[in-house]
Amino acid sequence: MEKDKVELVAIGGSAGSLEALLEILPALKPDFPVPLVLVLHRKSTTDTILTNLLQSRSSFRVREIEEKEPLRPGTLHIVPPDYHVLIEEDRTFSLDDSEKVNYSRPSIDVVFQSAAKVYQSGLVCVLLSGANADGTEGFRQVQELGGTTIAQSPESAEVGYMPGQAIAANTAGKIMNNKEIIAYLNAITR
């Protein structure tokens, strides 16, 4: 079954996605078997508030990404504000402060595309609430390389536009509400 070889979960969110994360993350297994990467559009401050908030609600480790840090199972790696994040073949992170993509840095597309190249069919991407079209192109590449794409159902999202864009472009393989997303992610095994 496809779930048997999942090696990375990447989650992208924008406006209104914090609510979803605060429901999803606390419900995930504490010994989550693969690394998680979270890319959120947010104000470009070097605050640690988000990391601390999510850490207080999660039972696994939550860390803001540093240059060349390795991806670790059971860790939620948060993309820092004002940088794009790329994943190298040796499964470490590289930061990049090049042009914004979809008016955003970090951009969800950049993370999804880069993760897809390295993890191919071992990648699961989740696109949450937002008012922007980021993530749709990333989804396209994830699908082309055999990965799984899940859009939060627009009716259940705070702001349905972003997952709705991916659905309209036919790049969302699955459409789920938060409960279904939780069940799907918790079924991932090593």
Place this chain on the structure above:
Amino acid sequence: MERSISNEELELLLNDVLEVHGYDFTDYSRASIHRRVNRLLMLDSFPSFAELRFRVRNDAAYLKRFVEEITVNVTEMFRDPDAYRAIKELVFPQLFSKPFIRVWHAGCSTGEEVYSMAILLHEAGLLHKSLIYATDINPEVLERARAGIFPLSQMKQYSENYIAAGGTEDFSSYYTARYDKVIFNENLRKRMVFATHNLVSDSSFNEFQLILCRNVMIYFDKNLQNNVLHLFDASLEKLGYLALGAKETIKFSGIIPKYKQLEKHKIWRKIK
């Protein structure tokens, strides 16, 4: 991104650039340089990889563009104000007694960082005995840095950064506005030396009390980062300081035992 080249094609291209032109990008972060090359392929509408390769091999003017576009030149004044505040509060007090202060900005891009440092040194009463070396691989950005002319539209943001960094004067007293540009004061520029320097292939050229290399090594792979950190180590006097970008670390390099981090800041002091 529509068009893209394979890993093998990237390899060929980077080898050409090295063999034909002497620029070594082979140890840059693969994920990042791959993206940059794909972007260029699209920007300049090359129908295929072969055309791009031919152009890079045979057209010296195009190579100049290649270097300019492959590297990322994003920068701003007082970027990460907290880092400047830390330099002002924790590093400057250790420099007061020095007869002469040498600072190196490696990968200074268009120079916003260099003018920021000059302003802080000025306010600490240290600028008159300081010399700031500002280097980059890309001669085009150095030209702009040397001119000290920046868009007026950015001054509001820079002024906020300046205040957050602990600046004490009226920021607008450091420049003269003309139309939509500003030019920074000559007395700041007098203490700066601009030169091309390639961190991959050029060696150490002086001994410094403070080296800043921010958001440059993020484009390098781990080995190259390690080599460059050794180059900095060889260019720092004992008890000198090394400042990196907000998300960078020396943790994965061989120089770490000789350095002590200043609290949580991305500043390390050479203690051995």
